[in-house]
Amino acid sequence: MLHRFIKLICFLLGLVLFQSAFSQDRPGHVVVISIDGFRPEFYLDSSMPTPNLQEMYKQGVAAKEVTGIFPTVTYPSHTTLITGATPKDHGIYYNTKIEEDGSAGGWVYDFKEIKSKTLWQAAKEKGLVTASVSWPVSVNAEYIDYNIPEFWSFENPMDRRGATSEKAHPKGLFEEVVKNATGTLEINDYNLSSMSMDQNLARIAGYLLREYKPNLLTIHLPLTDGAQHRQGRKGNLVRKAIAGADTAVGIIRDALDKAGIGNETVIIVTGDHGFVDVHTQIAPNVILRQHGLHQQSEGRPKAFFFSAGGSAFLHLEDGNDRKTLERIKQIFAGLPLEVRSTFEIIEEDKISERGGDPRAKLALGAKRGYSFSNDADGDLMTYKRGGKHGFYPNFHDIATGFVGYGKGMQEGEIIESMYLEDVGKIVASLLQIELNQGTTFYHSTIKK
Structure with a gap:
C-alpha cells in the first residue's frame, strides 16, 4: 500500500497508513501543542484572531474535525494523544478518580496510572530527547528528560509554583526556566486566573527548545477551556483566550527559529475536545x-x-x-x-x-x-x-482540530475527518518510533 502524509497522503478504503515515502523529509523534531477546548473554527474561520494558526493551516495539513474519545474531557483525551489508545486501553477514564460514594475524587495526575505505552517512552527507547510542559498525567513520568508537569498545591490549588517545582524533572528545572524564560512568577502569573498562563508556558517550552533541542516536546495550553466554560462557544473572553493561545503558538515558532531547528521541525497543533x-x-x-x-x-x-x-x-x-x-x-x-x-x-x-x-x-x-x-x-x-464538554463524540461542536505544519508537510492538504487516537500514531510515524497501537489511521477523503 502507498503511504503519504509528510510528502504523500494516500488512502485505501478509508484506512490510511501514515508513513513517509521519503526518508529525507522526516523531521528531526516534533512539537505537539494541545490547546484545551481547541475547535476547528479556530483556524478554519478567517474572522478568528489566530494569524499563526491560519498561516499554518494554509501552509500545512489540517483536519475539518477530529472525533474525540468518550467522554470528551481533558485528562483521558490528553492520554489518548500521547498513547494513540482510547481510555479502555490506557486506563484514564475521567479527569478525576471516583470515590466510594460516587463523588468525584482527586485529579488523576501520576504517570503510573497510564496503562499504555506513551510517545515519551517510545522516543526514549530510540535514544531521543524528550521534553514536556504542563501535560496532564505527566507527574513522575520517567521517560521525559525535561519535564514541567501539570500540577498544583492540594492546600492552595491556585498556587502551582511550589508543587510544580517539586515535581519538575530534573530537580531545579522549574527554577531554571523561571530564571531564563519567564522571570519571577507571582501566584496569578502561573494559574488559570490570568491570560499570562499560556504565554508563560510557551516561554518555558521555547527555552527548553533553545537550550536542549528535544526531539519530542509536548505542551498543553489550558486557558481556552476556562473561557468557554464561562461563556460558551462565543464571547469576548473566549476570543481573548483564543488570541492568547495563538500568541503562545507564535512564541514557540519563534523559539524554534532561534534554536536553529525550525526547518527540521514539524509542529502539530491539536486539542482534547470542542465545546457545547x-x-x-x-x-x-x-x-x-x-x-x-x-x-x-x-x-x-x-x-x-x-x-x-x-x-x-x-x-x-x-x-x-x-x-x-x-x-x-x-x-x-x-x-x-x-x-x-x-x-x-x-x-x-x-x-x-x-x-x-x-x-x-x-x-x-x-x-x-x-x-x-x-x-x-x-x-x-x-x-x-x-459551555460544557464530555459529550458523546458524534456531532461537530464537540470535535477538536488538527494542524500539521513544518518540514515535509504537504501544503494545503485537508483531512475531512480523523480520530483523536490518530494523532499519537502520526507523531510516532514522524519520529519513526513504535507505539503498541499499530500504524493504521482512520479518516475520510483528502481534498487537495
Whole structure:
C-alpha cells in the first residue's frame, strides 16, 4: 500500500497508513501543542484572531474535525494523544478518580496510572530527547528528560509554583526556566486566573527548545477551556483566550527559529475536545435516589451516575447485577417526555466504540443545551448557562482540530475527518518510533 502524509497522503478504503515515502523529509523534531477546548473554527474561520494558526493551516495539513474519545474531557483525551489508545486501553477514564460514594475524587495526575505505552517512552527507547510542559498525567513520568508537569498545591490549588517545582524533572528545572524564560512568577502569573498562563508556558517550552533541542516536546495550553466554560462557544473572553493561545503558538515558532531547528521541525497543533453551549443541568442521581437506588448512607451506593459534563456514566455496586441495570433502564426510558427528551441512553457497545470506561453499564448522553451533575438531592434540573464538554463524540461542536505544519508537510492538504487516537500514531510515524497501537489511521477523503 502507498503511504503519504509528510510528502504523500494516500488512502485505501478509508484506512490510511501514515508513513513517509521519503526518508529525507522526516523531521528531526516534533512539537505537539494541545490547546484545551481547541475547535476547528479556530483556524478554519478567517474572522478568528489566530494569524499563526491560519498561516499554518494554509501552509500545512489540517483536519475539518477530529472525533474525540468518550467522554470528551481533558485528562483521558490528553492520554489518548500521547498513547494513540482510547481510555479502555490506557486506563484514564475521567479527569478525576471516583470515590466510594460516587463523588468525584482527586485529579488523576501520576504517570503510573497510564496503562499504555506513551510517545515519551517510545522516543526514549530510540535514544531521543524528550521534553514536556504542563501535560496532564505527566507527574513522575520517567521517560521525559525535561519535564514541567501539570500540577498544583492540594492546600492552595491556585498556587502551582511550589508543587510544580517539586515535581519538575530534573530537580531545579522549574527554577531554571523561571530564571531564563519567564522571570519571577507571582501566584496569578502561573494559574488559570490570568491570560499570562499560556504565554508563560510557551516561554518555558521555547527555552527548553533553545537550550536542549528535544526531539519530542509536548505542551498543553489550558486557558481556552476556562473561557468557554464561562461563556460558551462565543464571547469576548473566549476570543481573548483564543488570541492568547495563538500568541503562545507564535512564541514557540519563534523559539524554534532561534534554536536553529525550525526547518527540521514539524509542529502539530491539536486539542482534547470542542465545546457545547448549555443552559440546563440535570441530576440523574436524584432519580436513582427517588427509587431507592442511591442511598445517602456511608459507603458505595447500589447505583450511581458519574458525571463527565455532557455525559453521565452508570456504575453499579455489583457490576453483574443485571436486574438492577434493567430496572434503571426501564425507569429512565419511562420518564416524562420533557425529561426524557433531554438525553439519550448510550449502551455498553457504544461506550466501547469510542473507548469509554469498561466498568460503566450504560451512559446518558446530554442533548445540546444540557449537561449533568453528580448531585443526588435537590432539583432534577437547574438553570446553569455556559459551555460544557464530555459529550458523546458524534456531532461537530464537540470535535477538536488538527494542524500539521513544518518540514515535509504537504501544503494545503485537508483531512475531512480523523480520530483523536490518530494523532499519537502520526507523531510516532514522524519520529519513526513504535507505539503498541499499530500504524493504521482512520479518516475520510483528502481534498487537495
